[in-house]
Amino acid sequence: MTNNFMHYWQRRRRKLLKRLGPVWSRLKIAYRWRVRTGTVFILAVGVLARPTALSLAAGGAVALAGLALRAWASGHLNKEKILAVSGPYRHSRNPLYLGNLIIGAGVAVTARSWPVLALLTAYFGFFYPLIIAKERKRMRRLFMEKYDDFAKNVPLFFPGLRRAVRNGTRFDRRLYTINREYRAAVATLIVWLVLAAKMIFL
Secondary structure (H helix, E strand, O other), X not given: OHHHHHHHHHHHXXXXXXXXXXXHHHHHHHHHOHHHHHHHHHHHXXXXXXXXXXXXXXXXXXXXXXXXXXXXXXXXXXXXXXXOOOHHHHOOOOHHHHHHHHHHHXXXXXXXXXXXXXXXHHHHHHHHHHHHHHHHHHXXXXXXXXXXXXXXXXXXXXXXXXXXOOXXXXXXXXXXXXXXXXXXXXXXXXXXXXXXXXXXXX
């Protein structure tokens, strides 16, 4: 009985994967294009944005919060060597991506443009589920049961209301440099300088 069920399940699984094959191929292509698409979106933001001094300040404050979250996470991230479970990883399994979302919200506030908001919503709504799903699969492959236990206690993206348990691991400045997290700060600064220039000169 068990063998018959297993054979039936394997046949159904092969048929399902065959049907989904073209869809998964398109999703993989879309995943590889996320950086290029993001660059195009940033250029569109520069064209469509209507920043003011107030929106630059308000959006900049939001973006700084996102950068601070990314910096905090990078100081606890030893990529592919140790599963990060300390710092912001006690509250979210993907604090770096959450930080990106907050930075994106800062861009939207600064731009003062509904089309920009629509573009950012489309970008994050389409690409981030793909990115997070791929990251989750990679973490399971690297850390197996340890990641499964981690996933049971920590939300995938947005922090939950449950109080996180401290594990004693502290922020490591060396990891911030090793992970080259300063690049996010530089990129964000460039975007704000471009938007400030548009406000002043255009």
